[in-house]
Each structure stands twice: as C-alpha cells, then as structure tokens.
Amino acid sequence: MRSFVSAMQKREEVLLVDGYNIIGAWPELVKLKNMRLELARDRLLELLSDYQSYSGAKVIVVFDAFSVPGLGAEYRHQKLKVVYTRERETADECIERLVGEWTSVRRHIYVATSDLVEQNVVFGRGALRISARELKLKVDQSRNDIQAAIRQETVSKRNPVSAALDPVLQERLEQMRRGIHNSVSKDGQK
Structure with missing residues (x-):
C-alpha cells in the first residue's frame, strides 16, 4: 500500500491552457487585449511562466490559429510551451488531441478553460478541468506566496545576527x- 501511495504522489502535473479563452476571462488581460492582443498574450505567458516555476506543473498554452495558413507552431517562452494550432484546427481540438497524447497513469492532466462544452469533452477523455476563474485564483495565490517569501527573505537579510x-x-x-x-x-x- 505504501508504494501505491508514494507512486500516486509522484505524478507529473500537466496544465493545458486555452490561451484566448483565459485572455477573454481575466479583466487585466481583457484591458490589454483591447489595446493590443500581443500585450495580453505576453502578459498571460509571463503570469503562467511564473506559475509554472512556482507550482512545478508543466504548462502548455494553446492559441487558436484556425484561419492562419500553415502547420501551426510550437515554441518555448522561458520554460513554458506555447502552441499555435494548425490551419483549420481550433484550440479546443488541439487541446483534446494533446489530452490524448499526454494521458498517462503517471500524469494528472488539467485543462484551463471556461468553455463548458470543452470542459465536458476533456473530462470525458480523462483530464480534470479548471475554470478561468479558478486558474486566476491559483496564479494570484502563487504570486502572493512568492511576494511573501521575498519580503520574508528581505527582512531576515537586513540583520541576520x-x-x-x-x-x-x-x-x-x-x-x-x-x-x-x-x-x-x-x-x-x-
């Protein structure tokens, strides 16, 4: 029984994020999107990169490039994996495909989207779902924890004696x- 429990604790966590869905759901990102979409994308990637470093989860952000000709693209933003879908592939279809590719007994797969249909589809394929609001709370909490740790370290460094x-x-x-x-x-x- 002990080996079963320890094996369960060592599961890798993978978070698939529907990028444009999250941008449309977080007020800070909506404001940036209204100025320039690139600003909102960059800010989302910055926030998720920090969250990935804090949480230890592997984060993959998917952006819909449905009407853009080509085979799609993947690149790294810091340690974050960013995926632009292929021509005629929606972000939802790409996320569903990735859930299938990443599914393993050694992984917990989470999908962050507020699209209820997509949440149900990925849940049916074995992934757990996180709404945009829940992800925002997790990201904000990680940022608060990081800031508290930095403040604590700064205070203790002032006079360590x-x-x-x-x-x-x-x-x-x-x-x-x-x-x-x-x-x-x-x-x-x-």
Whole structure:
C-alpha cells in the first residue's frame, strides 16, 4: 500500500491552457487585449511562466490559429510551451488531441478553460478541468506566496545576527545604539 501511495504522489502535473479563452476571462488581460492582443498574450505567458516555476506543473498554452495558413507552431517562452494550432484546427481540438497524447497513469492532466462544452469533452477523455476563474485564483495565490517569501527573505537579510541573539541582549544593544545608557547586569537586571 505504501508504494501505491508514494507512486500516486509522484505524478507529473500537466496544465493545458486555452490561451484566448483565459485572455477573454481575466479583466487585466481583457484591458490589454483591447489595446493590443500581443500585450495580453505576453502578459498571460509571463503570469503562467511564473506559475509554472512556482507550482512545478508543466504548462502548455494553446492559441487558436484556425484561419492562419500553415502547420501551426510550437515554441518555448522561458520554460513554458506555447502552441499555435494548425490551419483549420481550433484550440479546443488541439487541446483534446494533446489530452490524448499526454494521458498517462503517471500524469494528472488539467485543462484551463471556461468553455463548458470543452470542459465536458476533456473530462470525458480523462483530464480534470479548471475554470478561468479558478486558474486566476491559483496564479494570484502563487504570486502572493512568492511576494511573501521575498519580503520574508528581505527582512531576515537586513540583520541576520539579530535572529540569533537573546532578546535581552538585543534590547541592550538597541539602547546603546540610541544612546540610552542604562546599566544592565548579565542577568538583565538594572
């Protein structure tokens, strides 16, 4: 039983993201899309790249290039995999194909989209679904956790010695720093 549990814990997580669906669902990205679509795509990729680094999940972002002639394209954005669909292939069809290709007993596959039909199709093929709202919450939480860790590290780096000092000694040193000359004995008594 123990080996079964440990095998289950070691499953790789793969997150397939319907890029334009997410852009249309997140207010920050909608604003950028209204200025220039490229700005919204770049911001989404930046956010998901940070999320991938934090979560450890493999993230694949799919953008629909249905009416663009060609065989589609794949490239890396930092460590993120970005896929542009083939001509006459929708993002939904590409995601469904990728779910089939990535399905394994050693993986948890999640699909981030708010398209209810697509959620049902990928669920039927064995993937778990995440709405655009849920993904936004996960991305925001990871950003908050990262910022908190950075703040904590910054605070501890300001005076790393103080954490190791006895509070009475810290107080005495602080008084000396401020020019307060109260005599304090070894046992902390005045």
